[in-house]
Amino acid sequence: MDGPFYKEQGWINAALFLGFIVVMSLMAFVNDTMGSDSAKGTDSAADSRETLAGLGGPLSPGDPQQVRQGPGGRPENCRTDDRDTARPTAAPTEVRWQKLVAIMVPTSPSAGPLRTEATMWWCFAHTPTGAVLAAHIIPVELSGAAWRMVAEQQVVPGEPRDAFVTIKARADETNPEESAIGRFVGFSLASYSGDSATVRLLVTNPTGGYLSTSVSVRWREGDWKVALRHDGSLYSSVKRTADPDGFVMWGG
Template structure:
Protein backbone atom coordinates (compact mmCIF):
# COMPACT_ATOMS: atom_id res chain seq x y z
CA UNK A 1 0.00 0.00 0.00
CA UNK A 2 1.13 3.52 -0.63
CA UNK A 3 1.73 5.74 2.34
CA UNK A 4 -0.13 8.98 2.95
CA UNK A 5 1.11 11.74 0.68
CA UNK A 6 2.11 15.00 2.26
CA UNK A 7 1.56 18.26 0.42
CA UNK A 8 4.67 20.40 0.34
CA UNK A 9 4.41 24.16 0.86
CA UNK A 10 4.70 26.39 -2.19
CA UNK A 11 8.26 27.63 -2.58
CA UNK A 12 9.26 31.17 -3.45
CA UNK A 13 12.23 32.81 -5.11
CA UNK A 14 14.05 31.95 -8.36
CA UNK A 15 13.15 28.44 -9.50
CA UNK A 16 16.76 27.32 -9.72
CA UNK A 17 17.26 28.04 -6.00
CA UNK A 18 14.18 26.16 -4.90
CA UNK A 19 14.50 22.74 -3.24
CA UNK A 20 12.50 21.01 -5.96
CA UNK A 21 15.11 21.95 -8.58
CA UNK A 22 17.76 20.00 -6.67
CA UNK A 23 15.56 17.14 -5.47
CA UNK A 24 14.36 15.71 -8.76
CA UNK A 25 16.19 13.56 -11.26
CA UNK A 26 17.28 15.05 -14.57
CA UNK A 27 14.70 17.28 -16.19
CA UNK A 28 12.15 16.33 -13.57
CA UNK A 29 13.93 18.96 -11.48
CA UNK A 30 13.29 21.73 -13.97
CA UNK A 31 9.77 20.70 -14.85
CA UNK A 32 8.71 20.51 -11.21
CA UNK A 33 9.47 24.19 -10.81
CA UNK A 34 7.99 25.16 -14.16
CA UNK A 35 4.88 23.11 -13.42
CA UNK A 36 4.40 25.04 -10.20
CA UNK A 37 3.88 28.27 -12.12
CA UNK A 38 0.32 27.31 -12.96
CA UNK A 39 -2.29 25.28 -11.10
CA UNK A 40 -2.47 21.59 -11.92
CA UNK A 41 -5.40 20.64 -14.13
CA UNK A 42 -6.79 17.16 -13.99
CA UNK A 43 -7.18 16.29 -17.62
CA UNK A 44 -6.32 18.14 -20.78
CA UNK A 45 -7.28 17.97 -24.40
CA UNK A 46 -6.84 14.67 -26.15
CA UNK A 47 -3.68 15.22 -28.17
CA UNK A 48 -3.45 14.34 -31.83
CA UNK A 49 -1.32 11.45 -32.88
CA UNK A 50 2.42 12.03 -33.04
CA UNK A 51 4.94 10.92 -35.62
CA UNK A 52 6.84 7.83 -34.55
CA UNK A 53 10.62 7.49 -34.42
CA UNK A 54 12.82 7.07 -37.43
CA UNK A 55 12.57 4.42 -40.09
CA UNK A 56 9.81 3.18 -42.40
CA UNK A 57 6.56 2.21 -40.72
CA UNK A 58 5.96 -1.54 -40.75
CA UNK A 59 2.87 -3.59 -39.98
CA UNK A 60 0.80 -2.35 -37.01
CA UNK A 61 2.52 1.03 -37.19
CA UNK A 62 5.86 -0.11 -35.70
CA UNK A 63 8.95 1.20 -37.51
CA UNK A 64 10.72 -1.53 -39.44
CA UNK A 65 14.00 -0.98 -37.60
CA UNK A 66 12.44 -1.52 -34.16
CA UNK A 67 12.14 -5.00 -32.65
CA UNK A 68 11.31 -5.75 -29.00
CA UNK A 69 10.17 -8.64 -26.82
CA UNK A 70 6.46 -8.03 -26.25
CA UNK A 71 5.70 -11.53 -24.94
CA UNK A 72 4.72 -10.32 -21.46
CA UNK A 73 1.43 -9.05 -22.84
CA UNK A 74 -0.65 -7.05 -20.35
CA UNK A 75 1.04 -8.50 -17.25
CA UNK A 76 2.45 -5.95 -14.82
CA UNK A 77 5.98 -6.55 -13.54
CA UNK A 78 6.40 -8.20 -10.14
CA UNK A 79 10.08 -7.28 -9.89
CA UNK A 80 12.64 -5.16 -11.68
CA UNK A 81 13.83 -6.84 -14.91
CA UNK A 82 17.10 -8.73 -14.54
CA UNK A 83 18.58 -7.50 -17.82
CA UNK A 84 18.61 -3.82 -16.81
CA UNK A 85 21.81 -1.82 -17.14
CA UNK A 86 22.24 1.86 -16.29
CA UNK A 87 23.37 4.52 -18.73
CA UNK A 88 23.93 8.20 -18.13
CA UNK A 89 21.75 10.89 -19.69
CA UNK A 90 23.25 14.19 -18.60
CA UNK A 91 23.19 14.37 -14.80
CA UNK A 92 21.08 11.25 -14.25
CA UNK A 93 21.41 7.51 -14.84
CA UNK A 94 18.49 5.73 -16.53
CA UNK A 95 17.54 2.05 -16.93
CA UNK A 96 18.08 0.41 -20.32
CA UNK A 97 17.06 -3.14 -21.24
CA UNK A 98 17.58 -5.23 -24.41
CA UNK A 99 14.07 -6.65 -23.95
CA UNK A 100 12.15 -3.60 -22.65
CA UNK A 101 14.09 -0.91 -24.52
CA UNK A 102 15.11 1.56 -25.59
CA UNK A 103 16.57 -0.57 -28.36
CA UNK A 104 17.63 2.41 -30.48
CA UNK A 105 20.02 4.67 -28.56
CA UNK A 106 22.04 6.19 -31.35
CA UNK A 107 21.31 9.88 -31.71
CA UNK A 108 18.29 11.65 -30.27
CA UNK A 109 15.86 10.56 -29.02
CA UNK A 110 16.40 7.13 -27.53
CA UNK A 111 13.41 5.11 -28.65
CA UNK A 112 11.89 1.71 -29.47
CA UNK A 113 10.37 0.45 -26.22
CA UNK A 114 8.60 -2.87 -25.71
CA UNK A 115 4.81 -2.84 -25.85
CA UNK A 116 4.68 -4.09 -22.27
CA UNK A 117 4.26 -2.56 -18.83
CA UNK A 118 8.02 -2.76 -18.30
CA UNK A 119 8.58 -1.05 -21.63
CA UNK A 120 6.29 1.77 -20.48
CA UNK A 121 8.21 2.01 -17.18
CA UNK A 122 11.54 2.39 -18.94
CA UNK A 123 10.05 4.88 -21.40
CA UNK A 124 8.81 7.05 -18.51
CA UNK A 125 12.33 7.21 -17.09
CA UNK A 126 14.15 7.77 -20.37
CA UNK A 127 11.87 10.27 -22.10
CA UNK A 128 11.57 12.61 -19.11
CA UNK A 129 15.33 12.46 -18.47
CA UNK A 130 16.12 13.38 -22.06
CA UNK A 131 14.35 16.67 -21.48
CA UNK A 132 17.42 17.84 -19.57
CA UNK A 133 19.59 17.52 -22.68
CA UNK A 134 20.46 20.30 -25.12
CA UNK A 135 18.45 18.63 -27.90
CA UNK A 136 15.30 18.27 -25.78
CA UNK A 137 13.12 19.84 -28.48
CA UNK A 138 13.71 16.87 -30.80
CA UNK A 139 12.61 14.60 -27.95
CA UNK A 140 9.48 16.66 -27.31
CA UNK A 141 8.56 16.60 -30.99
CA UNK A 142 8.88 12.83 -31.32
CA UNK A 143 8.04 11.49 -27.87
CA UNK A 144 5.40 13.83 -26.41
CA UNK A 145 1.93 13.67 -27.92
CA UNK A 146 1.12 16.92 -29.74
CA UNK A 147 -1.55 19.40 -28.74
CA UNK A 148 -1.96 22.43 -26.48
CA UNK A 149 -0.39 20.72 -23.43
CA UNK A 150 2.79 19.99 -25.41
CA UNK A 151 2.88 23.58 -26.66
CA UNK A 152 2.66 24.79 -23.06
CA UNK A 153 5.44 22.42 -22.02
CA UNK A 154 7.76 23.62 -24.79
CA UNK A 155 7.05 27.27 -23.97
CA UNK A 156 7.82 26.77 -20.28
CA UNK A 157 10.84 24.53 -20.92
CA UNK A 158 12.47 27.26 -22.97
CA UNK A 159 12.40 29.62 -20.00
CA UNK A 160 15.00 27.58 -18.07
CA UNK A 161 17.75 27.94 -20.67
CA UNK A 162 19.16 30.99 -18.92
CA UNK A 163 19.42 29.40 -15.47
CA UNK A 164 22.94 29.86 -14.00
CA UNK A 165 24.94 26.68 -14.48
CA UNK A 166 26.50 26.89 -11.02
CA UNK A 167 23.09 26.42 -9.44
CA UNK A 168 22.68 22.90 -10.81
CA UNK A 169 24.31 21.10 -7.86
CA UNK A 170 25.18 17.67 -9.25
CA UNK A 171 25.64 16.22 -5.77
CA UNK A 172 22.01 17.05 -4.98
CA UNK A 173 20.43 15.56 -8.10
CA UNK A 174 18.18 12.68 -7.12
CA UNK A 175 18.49 9.14 -8.46
CA UNK A 176 15.81 6.74 -9.67
CA UNK A 177 15.37 3.96 -7.15
CA UNK A 178 12.03 2.33 -7.96
CA UNK A 179 8.69 2.34 -9.75
CA UNK A 180 5.14 1.08 -9.74
CA UNK A 181 2.52 0.71 -12.47
CA UNK A 182 -0.86 2.23 -11.55
CA UNK A 183 -2.60 1.04 -14.71
CA UNK A 184 -1.63 -0.68 -17.93
CA UNK A 185 -3.11 -1.76 -21.24
CA UNK A 186 -1.56 -2.13 -24.67
CA UNK A 187 -2.64 1.40 -25.50
CA UNK A 188 -2.11 3.30 -22.22
CA UNK A 189 -0.02 3.21 -19.05
CA UNK A 190 0.38 5.18 -15.84
CA UNK A 191 3.80 4.82 -14.18
CA UNK A 192 4.93 6.07 -10.77
CA UNK A 193 8.61 7.00 -10.51
CA UNK A 194 10.38 6.78 -7.14
CA UNK A 195 13.41 9.03 -6.60
CA UNK A 196 15.85 9.45 -3.74
CA UNK A 197 17.60 12.72 -2.96
CA UNK A 198 19.45 14.28 -0.08
CA UNK A 199 16.17 14.89 1.79
CA UNK A 200 14.56 11.50 1.25
CA UNK A 201 12.18 9.90 -1.24
CA UNK A 202 9.93 11.67 -3.73
CA UNK A 203 7.50 10.32 -6.31
CA UNK A 204 5.83 11.48 -9.52
CA UNK A 205 3.41 9.93 -12.01
CA UNK A 206 3.88 9.83 -15.79
CA UNK A 207 1.07 8.95 -18.21
CA UNK A 208 1.91 7.32 -21.53
CA UNK A 209 0.09 6.27 -24.68
CA UNK A 210 1.07 3.78 -27.37
CA UNK A 211 1.18 5.78 -30.57
CA UNK A 212 2.40 4.72 -34.01
CA UNK A 213 4.65 1.98 -32.77
CA UNK A 214 6.14 3.32 -29.55
CA UNK A 215 5.39 4.76 -26.11
CA UNK A 216 4.93 8.52 -25.89
CA UNK A 217 4.16 10.79 -22.95
CA UNK A 218 0.66 12.17 -22.59
CA UNK A 219 1.20 15.53 -20.86
CA UNK A 220 -1.19 16.99 -18.32
CA UNK A 221 -3.43 19.84 -19.42
CA UNK A 222 -1.11 22.47 -17.94
CA UNK A 223 1.95 21.26 -19.84
CA UNK A 224 3.50 19.08 -17.16
CA UNK A 225 4.92 15.78 -18.29
CA UNK A 226 4.06 14.24 -14.92
CA UNK A 227 2.11 14.93 -11.75
CA UNK A 228 3.23 17.16 -8.91
CA UNK A 229 6.23 15.70 -7.13
CA UNK A 230 5.18 14.29 -3.75
CA UNK A 231 7.02 13.23 -0.62
CA UNK A 232 7.15 9.45 -0.08
CA UNK A 233 7.62 8.27 3.49
CA UNK A 234 8.71 4.73 2.60
CA UNK A 235 8.99 2.49 -0.44
CA UNK A 236 5.99 0.23 0.24
CA UNK A 237 4.10 -0.35 -2.99
CA UNK A 238 7.12 0.29 -5.22
CA UNK A 239 9.37 -2.18 -6.97
CA UNK A 240 12.99 -1.24 -6.30
CA UNK A 241 15.54 -1.24 -9.09
CA UNK A 242 18.19 -2.54 -6.71
CA UNK A 243 17.25 -4.52 -3.61
Protein backbone atom coordinates in the same frame (compact mmCIF):
# COMPACT_ATOMS: atom_id res chain seq x y z
CA MET B 1 -0.72 19.48 -10.16
CA ASP B 2 -1.10 20.80 -6.64
CA GLY B 3 -0.74 24.58 -6.88
CA PRO B 4 -0.23 25.40 -3.17
CA PHE B 5 2.41 22.68 -2.91
CA TYR B 6 4.47 24.32 -5.61
CA LYS B 7 4.01 27.83 -4.30
CA GLU B 8 5.43 26.81 -0.90
CA GLN B 9 7.86 24.00 -1.67
CA GLY B 10 8.12 23.65 -5.43
CA TRP B 11 11.46 25.34 -5.84
CA ILE B 12 13.01 23.17 -3.10
CA ASN B 13 11.74 19.93 -4.60
CA ALA B 14 12.67 21.16 -8.05
CA ALA B 15 16.31 21.04 -7.01
CA LEU B 16 15.94 17.70 -5.27
CA PHE B 17 13.85 15.59 -7.61
CA LEU B 18 16.33 13.95 -9.98
CA GLY B 19 18.13 17.26 -10.33
CA PHE B 20 15.60 18.23 -12.98
CA ILE B 21 15.87 21.87 -12.12
CA VAL B 22 15.06 22.86 -15.69
CA VAL B 23 12.05 20.60 -16.03
CA MET B 24 10.67 21.04 -12.53
CA SER B 25 11.09 24.79 -12.54
CA LEU B 26 9.26 24.78 -15.84
CA MET B 27 6.45 22.78 -14.23
CA ALA B 28 6.08 25.34 -11.47
CA PHE B 29 6.20 28.18 -13.98
CA VAL B 30 3.55 26.50 -16.12
CA ASN B 31 1.34 26.07 -13.07
CA ASP B 32 1.62 29.77 -12.19
CA THR B 33 1.13 31.09 -15.71
CA MET B 34 -1.37 28.80 -17.39
CA GLY B 35 -4.23 30.97 -16.15
CA SER B 36 -3.02 33.93 -18.18
CA ASP B 37 -1.81 31.82 -21.10
CA SER B 38 -5.03 29.82 -21.44
CA ALA B 39 -6.60 32.71 -23.32
CA LYS B 40 -3.71 32.55 -25.80
CA GLY B 41 -4.13 28.97 -26.96
CA THR B 42 -3.78 29.87 -30.61
CA ASP B 43 -0.60 31.85 -30.00
CA SER B 44 0.81 29.00 -27.90
CA ALA B 45 0.20 26.47 -30.67
CA ALA B 46 1.76 28.80 -33.23
CA ASP B 47 4.80 29.33 -31.00
CA SER B 48 5.10 25.59 -30.52
CA ARG B 49 5.07 24.93 -34.27
CA GLU B 50 7.66 27.65 -34.81
CA THR B 51 9.89 26.21 -32.09
CA LEU B 52 9.71 22.73 -33.60
CA ALA B 53 10.05 23.89 -37.22
CA GLY B 54 13.10 22.91 -39.18
CA LEU B 55 14.09 19.84 -37.21
CA GLY B 56 15.78 17.02 -39.04
CA GLY B 57 14.06 13.86 -40.22
CA PRO B 58 12.55 11.81 -37.41
CA LEU B 59 14.29 8.83 -35.89
CA SER B 60 10.95 7.54 -34.70
CA PRO B 61 7.47 8.45 -35.88
CA GLY B 62 6.15 11.75 -34.66
CA ASP B 63 4.18 14.88 -35.37
CA PRO B 64 4.21 16.94 -37.48
CA GLN B 65 6.91 15.11 -39.46
CA GLN B 66 6.12 12.22 -41.78
CA VAL B 67 5.51 8.93 -40.02
CA ARG B 68 7.98 6.26 -41.02
CA GLN B 69 6.39 2.88 -40.48
CA GLY B 70 7.80 -0.57 -40.86
CA PRO B 71 6.00 -3.94 -40.78
CA GLY B 72 3.31 -4.27 -38.14
CA GLY B 73 2.92 -0.54 -37.69
CA ARG B 74 6.23 -0.20 -35.87
CA PRO B 75 8.92 2.35 -36.83
CA GLU B 76 11.61 1.25 -39.23
CA ASN B 77 14.51 -0.52 -37.52
CA CYS B 78 12.47 -1.11 -34.34
CA ARG B 79 11.65 -4.69 -33.39
CA THR B 80 10.81 -5.68 -29.82
CA ASP B 81 9.55 -8.81 -28.08
CA ASP B 82 6.04 -7.85 -26.98
CA ARG B 83 4.92 -11.21 -25.60
CA ASP B 84 5.38 -10.46 -21.88
CA THR B 85 2.16 -8.65 -20.99
CA ALA B 86 2.38 -9.28 -17.24
CA ARG B 87 2.73 -6.33 -14.92
CA PRO B 88 6.25 -6.35 -13.44
CA THR B 89 6.39 -7.40 -9.78
CA ALA B 90 10.18 -7.35 -9.71
CA ALA B 91 12.87 -5.41 -11.53
CA PRO B 92 13.91 -6.97 -14.84
CA THR B 93 16.91 -9.23 -14.29
CA GLU B 94 18.51 -7.94 -17.48
CA VAL B 95 18.33 -4.26 -16.52
CA ARG B 96 21.32 -2.16 -17.48
CA TRP B 97 21.99 1.32 -16.07
CA GLN B 98 23.22 3.96 -18.48
CA LYS B 99 23.87 7.66 -18.14
CA LEU B 100 21.42 9.91 -19.98
CA VAL B 101 21.93 13.68 -19.75
CA ALA B 102 23.04 13.72 -16.09
CA ILE B 103 20.99 10.82 -14.70
CA MET B 104 21.52 7.06 -14.56
CA VAL B 105 18.48 5.42 -16.14
CA PRO B 106 17.37 1.77 -16.39
CA THR B 107 17.38 0.12 -19.82
CA SER B 108 16.67 -3.38 -21.08
CA PRO B 109 17.96 -5.23 -24.17
CA SER B 110 14.48 -6.67 -24.69
CA ALA B 111 12.06 -3.98 -23.39
CA GLY B 112 14.03 -0.97 -24.59
CA PRO B 113 15.09 1.46 -25.56
CA LEU B 114 16.62 -0.53 -28.39
CA ARG B 115 17.69 2.58 -30.29
CA THR B 116 19.98 4.97 -28.42
CA GLU B 117 21.02 7.65 -30.88
CA ALA B 118 22.85 10.72 -29.63
CA THR B 119 19.71 12.88 -29.80
CA MET B 120 17.05 10.44 -28.69
CA TRP B 121 16.51 7.04 -27.07
CA TRP B 122 13.51 5.18 -28.40
CA CYS B 123 11.98 1.86 -29.49
CA PHE B 124 10.34 0.44 -26.38
CA ALA B 125 8.47 -2.85 -26.12
CA HIS B 126 4.67 -2.69 -26.28
CA THR B 127 4.48 -4.18 -22.80
CA PRO B 128 4.04 -2.97 -19.22
CA THR B 129 7.81 -3.09 -18.70
CA GLY B 130 8.34 -1.09 -21.89
CA ALA B 131 5.97 1.56 -20.56
CA VAL B 132 7.85 1.69 -17.26
CA LEU B 133 11.17 2.25 -18.99
CA ALA B 134 9.74 4.92 -21.31
CA ALA B 135 8.35 6.78 -18.29
CA HIS B 136 11.84 6.91 -16.80
CA ILE B 137 13.74 7.84 -19.94
CA ILE B 138 11.67 10.27 -22.00
CA PRO B 139 11.29 12.90 -19.23
CA VAL B 140 15.06 12.80 -18.68
CA GLU B 141 15.60 13.45 -22.39
CA LEU B 142 13.37 16.52 -22.12
CA SER B 143 15.91 18.08 -19.76
CA GLY B 144 18.70 17.73 -22.32
CA ALA B 145 19.92 19.81 -25.23
CA ALA B 146 17.86 17.86 -27.80
CA TRP B 147 14.58 18.48 -25.97
CA ARG B 148 12.91 20.03 -29.04
CA MET B 149 13.33 16.87 -31.09
CA VAL B 150 12.22 14.75 -28.13
CA ALA B 151 9.13 16.93 -27.70
CA GLU B 152 8.31 16.52 -31.38
CA GLN B 153 8.91 12.78 -31.51
CA GLN B 154 8.20 11.41 -28.04
CA VAL B 155 5.45 13.60 -26.57
CA VAL B 156 1.77 13.21 -27.49
CA PRO B 157 0.81 16.27 -29.58
CA GLY B 158 -1.90 18.67 -28.48
CA GLU B 159 -2.44 21.75 -26.33
CA PRO B 160 -0.45 20.40 -23.34
CA ARG B 161 2.59 19.87 -25.59
CA ASP B 162 2.13 23.34 -27.10
CA ALA B 163 2.19 24.85 -23.60
CA PHE B 164 5.25 22.82 -22.58
CA VAL B 165 7.24 23.70 -25.71
CA THR B 166 6.35 27.38 -25.64
CA ILE B 167 7.22 27.95 -22.00
CA LYS B 168 10.35 25.77 -22.01
CA ALA B 169 11.66 27.65 -25.05
CA ARG B 170 11.33 30.90 -23.11
CA ALA B 171 12.87 29.56 -19.88
CA ASP B 172 16.48 30.17 -18.90
CA GLU B 173 18.76 27.23 -19.62
CA THR B 174 20.33 25.37 -16.71
CA ASN B 175 23.07 22.76 -16.90
CA PRO B 176 21.56 19.49 -15.59
CA GLU B 177 25.07 18.23 -14.78
CA GLU B 178 25.34 20.89 -12.08
CA SER B 179 22.08 19.99 -10.35
CA ALA B 180 21.78 16.19 -10.55
CA ILE B 181 21.22 14.82 -7.05
CA GLY B 182 18.59 12.11 -6.76
CA ARG B 183 18.57 8.70 -8.41
CA PHE B 184 15.89 6.26 -9.49
CA VAL B 185 15.34 3.51 -6.93
CA GLY B 186 11.84 2.14 -7.57
CA PHE B 187 8.65 2.18 -9.60
CA SER B 188 5.08 0.96 -9.64
CA LEU B 189 2.55 0.65 -12.43
CA ALA B 190 -0.47 2.64 -11.27
CA SER B 191 -2.46 1.74 -14.40
CA TYR B 192 -1.99 -0.08 -17.70
CA SER B 193 -4.45 -0.69 -20.53
CA GLY B 194 -2.18 -1.70 -23.40
CA ASP B 195 -2.38 1.69 -25.07
CA SER B 196 -1.81 3.89 -22.02
CA ALA B 197 -0.09 3.65 -18.66
CA THR B 198 0.66 5.70 -15.58
CA VAL B 199 3.94 4.93 -13.89
CA ARG B 200 4.91 6.00 -10.37
CA LEU B 201 8.59 6.83 -9.93
CA LEU B 202 10.54 6.64 -6.69
CA VAL B 203 13.82 8.52 -6.25
CA THR B 204 16.13 9.18 -3.36
CA ASN B 205 15.68 12.35 -1.36
CA PRO B 206 19.09 13.75 -0.38
CA THR B 207 17.56 15.08 2.85
CA GLY B 208 16.29 11.63 3.82
CA GLY B 209 13.66 9.19 2.65
CA TYR B 210 12.27 9.29 -0.86
CA LEU B 211 10.41 11.46 -3.34
CA SER B 212 7.69 10.07 -5.59
CA THR B 213 5.74 11.31 -8.59
CA SER B 214 4.03 9.83 -11.64
CA VAL B 215 4.35 10.03 -15.43
CA SER B 216 1.74 8.99 -18.01
CA VAL B 217 2.62 7.43 -21.37
CA ARG B 218 0.55 6.48 -24.39
CA TRP B 219 1.17 4.01 -27.21
CA ARG B 220 1.11 6.06 -30.39
CA GLU B 221 2.49 5.38 -33.85
CA GLY B 222 4.41 2.31 -32.82
CA ASP B 223 6.15 3.48 -29.65
CA TRP B 224 5.50 4.86 -26.16
CA LYS B 225 5.20 8.63 -25.88
CA VAL B 226 4.75 10.83 -22.82
CA ALA B 227 1.23 12.16 -22.33
CA LEU B 228 1.58 15.50 -20.59
CA ARG B 229 -0.86 16.67 -17.95
CA HIS B 230 -3.52 19.19 -18.97
CA ASP B 231 -1.35 22.14 -17.88
CA GLY B 232 1.66 20.99 -19.88
CA SER B 233 3.59 19.49 -16.97
CA LEU B 234 5.44 16.19 -17.09
CA TYR B 235 4.85 15.00 -13.56
CA SER B 236 2.16 14.85 -10.93
CA SER B 237 2.84 16.57 -7.61
CA VAL B 238 6.02 15.43 -5.92
CA LYS B 239 5.37 13.65 -2.62
CA ARG B 240 7.77 12.88 0.19
CA THR B 241 7.71 9.41 1.72
CA ALA B 242 9.79 7.75 4.42
CA ASP B 243 9.58 4.20 3.03
CA PRO B 244 9.24 2.51 -0.36
CA ASP B 245 6.11 0.47 0.40
CA GLY B 246 4.12 -0.24 -2.75
CA PHE B 247 7.09 0.19 -5.08
CA VAL B 248 9.15 -2.36 -6.98
CA MET B 249 12.75 -1.61 -6.08
CA TRP B 250 15.35 -1.54 -8.81
CA GLY B 251 18.06 -2.93 -6.58
CA GLY B 252 21.77 -2.60 -7.04
